[in-house]
Amino acid sequence: MKIGIVLYPTFGGSGVVGTELGKALAAKGHEIHFITYSQPVRLGSFRENIFYHEVSVSDYPLFEYQPYETELTSKMVDVVKYENLDLLHVHYAIPHASAAFMAQQILKSQGIEIPFITTLHGTDITLVGKDPSFEPVISFCINASNAVTAVSESLKNDTLTHFDTTREIHVIPNFIAPNLEPSAASAEVRRKYACDGEMILSHVSNFRKVKRVEDVVLVFNKVRQVVPSKLILAGDGPERHSLERLVRELGLGHDVIFLGKVRDTAHVLEISDVFLLPSETESFGLAALEAMAMGVPVISSNTGGIPEVNLHGISGYLSDVGDIDDMAENTLKLLTDKALLTRFKEQALKRAHDFDLDKILPMYEELYVSLVN
Numbered sequence: 592m593k594i595g596i597v598l599y600p601t602f603g604g605s606g607v608v609g610t611e612l613g614k615a616l617a618a619k620g621h622e623i624h625f626i627t628y629s630q631p632v633r634l635g636s637f638r639e640n641i642f643y644h645e646v647s648v649s650d651y652p653l654f655e656y657q658p659y660e661t662e663l664t665s666k667m668v669d670v671v672k673y674e675n676l677d678l679l680h681v682h683y684a685i686p687h688a689s690a691a692f693m694a695q696q697i698l699k700s701q702g703i704e705i706p707f708i709t710t711l712h713g714t715d716i717t718l719v720g721k722d723p724s725f726e727p728v729i730s731f732c733i734n735a736s737n738a739v740t741a742v743s744e745s746l747k748n749d750t751l752t753h754f755d756t757t758r759e760i761h762v763i764p765n766f767i768a769p770n771l772e773p774s775a776a777s778a779e780v781r782r783k784y785a786c787d788g789e790m791i792l793s794h795v796s797n798f799r800k801v802k803r804v805e806d807v808v809l810v811f812n813k814v815r816q817v818v819p820s821k822l823i824l825a826g827d828g829p830e831r832h833s834l835e836r837l838v839r840e841l842g843l844g845h846d847v848i849f850l851g852k853v854r855d856t857a858h859v860l861e862i863s864d865v866f867l868l869p870s871e872t873e874s875f876g877l878a879a880l881e882a883m884a885m886g887v888p889v890i891s892s893n894t895g896g897i898p899e900v901n902l903h904g905i906s907g908y909l910s911d912v913g914d915i916d917d918m919a920e921n922t923l924k925l926l927t928d929k930a931l932l933t934r935f936k937e938q939a940l941k942r943a944h945d946f947d948l949d950k951i952l953p954m955y956e957e958l959y960v961s962l963v964n
Contacts, residue, residue: 592621592622592677592678592959592960592963593621593622593624593674593675593676593677594613594616594621594622594623594624594676594677594678594679594680594959595624595626595667595670595671595674595676595678595679595680596609596612596613596623596624596625596626596679596680596681596682597609597625597626597627597663597667597679597680597681597682597687597690597691598610598625598627598631598681598682598683598687599627599682599683600625600627600628600629600630600631600632600634601632603797604712604713604765604875604877604878605682605683605710605712605713605715606631606632606633606682607633607768607877608682608710608712608742608765608766608877609631609680609682609710610625610631610632610633610634611633611766611768611948612680612766612952612955613625613641614633614634614635614638614641615948615952616952616955616956617638617639617640617641618640619952619956620640621640622640622642622674623640623641623642624642624643624644624670624674624676625641625642625643625644626644626646626663626666626667626670627645627646628645628646628647628648628659628663629645630643630645632854633768633854642674644666644669644670646659646662646663646666647662648662649662659686660686660689660690660693663686663687663690664690664693664694664697667679667690667691667694668694668697668698671694671698671703671705672698672701672703676705677705677959677963678705678706678707678708678737678959678962678963679691679694679695679705679706679707679708680707680708680710680955680959681707681708681709681710682710682712683710683711683712683715684709684711684715684716684729684732684733685715685725685728685729687709688707688709688729688732688733688735688736689728689731689732691707691709691732691736692707692731692732692735692736694707695707706737706738706962706963707736707737708736708737708738708739708740708958708959708962709732709733709736709738709739709740710739710740710741710742710763711733711739711740711741711742711746711750711760711874712742712746712874712875713742713746713872713873713874713875713895714801714874715729716729716746716749716750716753716754716874726753726754729754730754730755730756733750733754733756733758734756734757734758736758737962738758738759738761738958738961738962739756739758739759739760739761740760740761740762740763740955740958741760741761741762741763741874742762742763742764742765742874742875742896743762743764743874743875743895743896743899744762744896744899745874745895745896745899746874746875746895746896747760747762749874749895761954761958763951763954763955763958764875764899764900764946764951765875765877765880765946765951766946766947766948766950766951766952767880767881767884767943767944767946767947767948768881768948777858777861777862780858780861780862781862784821784823784848784862785820785821785862786819788819789819789820789821790818790819790820790821790864790865790926791820791821791822791823791862791863791864791865792810792811792814792820792821792822792823792863792864792865792866792867792922793822793823793824793825793859793860793863793865793866793867793882793887794807794822794823794824794825794826794866794867794868795825795826795853795856795859795860795866795878795881795882796826796828796868796870796878797826797827797828798826798827798828798829798830798831798834799828799829799830800829800830800871801870801871801872802828802830802869802870802871803869803870803871803892803912803913804824804830804834805830805833805834805837806869806913806915806918807822807824807867807869808822808834808837808838808841808843808847809915810867810869810890810915810918810919810922811843811846811847811867812841812843813915813916813919814919814922814923814926815843815846817923817927818923818926818927820846820926821846821847821848822843822846822847822848823848823850823859823862823863824847824848824849824850825850825851825852825853825856825859826850826851826852826853827851827852831849835849856878856881857881857885860881860882860884860885860887861885863882863885863887864887864925864926864932865887865888865889865890865922865925865926866878866879866882866883866887866888866889866890866907867889867890867891867918867922868882868889868890868891868892868897868901869890869891869892869910869912869913869915869918870891870892870894870895870897870912871892871894871912872894872895873891873892873894873895873896873897874895874896875895875896875897875899875900876891876895876896876897876900876901879891879897879900879901879907880900880943880946882939883900883901883906883907883939883940883942883943884940884943884944885940886936886937886939886940887936887939888906888907888908888925888932888935888936888938888939889901889906889907889908889939890907890908890910890918890921890922890925891907891908891909891910892909892910892911892912892913893909893910893911893912894912897909900942900946901942902942905935905938905942906935906938906939906942906943907921907935907939908921908924
């Protein structure tokens with residue numbers, strides 16, 4: 592099949608999933624056309640069966656805000672027509688689903704029929720989508736899609752609760768990218784960040800308020816008072832400045848490492864002992880799954896789709912949102928009991944394999960075939 596994939600090309604979970612899905616489909620012989628405003632960060636170098644179409648937004652003085660949705664629609668029409676695509680798969684509802692609908696209608700007027708799939712990833716529904724100014728558009732685009740998928744049962748339920756949807760929503764969870772394997776040099780890399788005998792806690796996110804990154808630092812502050820440890824923070828975003836200030840106020844400057852944006856977070860995870868994810872809400876928890884795939888147990892909140900990924904008492908521990916004391920206590924359970932930590936590492940890795948790509952990819956392919964046929 593010839594498949595157009597529309598996504599945000601940044602470090603967010605929807606972009607990562609969309610990119611890895613496209614790479615996996617290309618490896619199976621499908622022809623994949625990425626349509627977005629810059630090359631996806633996880634796309635990598637030249638690959639067979641993969642093509643990239645850049646959406647360039649014109650800088651007209653007339654517009655205070657440049658019309659990306661219109662430019663995207665035009666590019667989708669162009670790619671579908673001249674690359675003879677079989678279907679479009681858009682990741683994240685805003686504005687990709689509405690652009691796909693407009694492209695579909697334009698092509699239909701030219702005698703070209705093309706279905707499109709909308710995959711809901713989380714904040715397009717749980718945060719942005721609840722804004723009354725967006726709700727009518729999102730509801731319409733969900734219902735106008737030829738198929739809709741959500742990355743967790745929790746997100747499916749949120750969508751059905753907050754939107755007047757008539758379209759069936761298929762739950763297809765996120766998956767482990769095939770390149771998540773520990774490297775032989777991980778022990779050497781670890782010594783560059785922590786001394787022998789010190790434990791390493793980590794967190795990866797886009798540092799938005801919803802991630803509650805300050806809770807990560809507060810949990811770490813309690814843990815380090817009992818167990819010598821370091822905290823590695825990978826990512827960047829609007830909360831970084833206040834987070835750096837908190838680290839200085841707590842006197843943690845020598846124990847907290849800010850890495851900034853990291854293209855391949857596997858290198859951070861492979862040297863970690865525990866991963867912290869205290870988010871206000873997560874529709875799936877892709878960062879937790881990637882940590883588990885490296886054999887790292889997860890200390891997380893129990894919100895949204897996280898409990899569908901991180902099993903309490905097996906791959907890690909769950910706490911109520913904002914319960915810093917409980918998260919710190921659970922972290923210390925693992926870090927002060929070597930046998931328990933080893934068992935949880937093994938269980939986290941085993942749980943992660945429930946989301947192997949070879950189990951998830953056929954679910955998408957089956958949906959594609961049903962639409963094209």
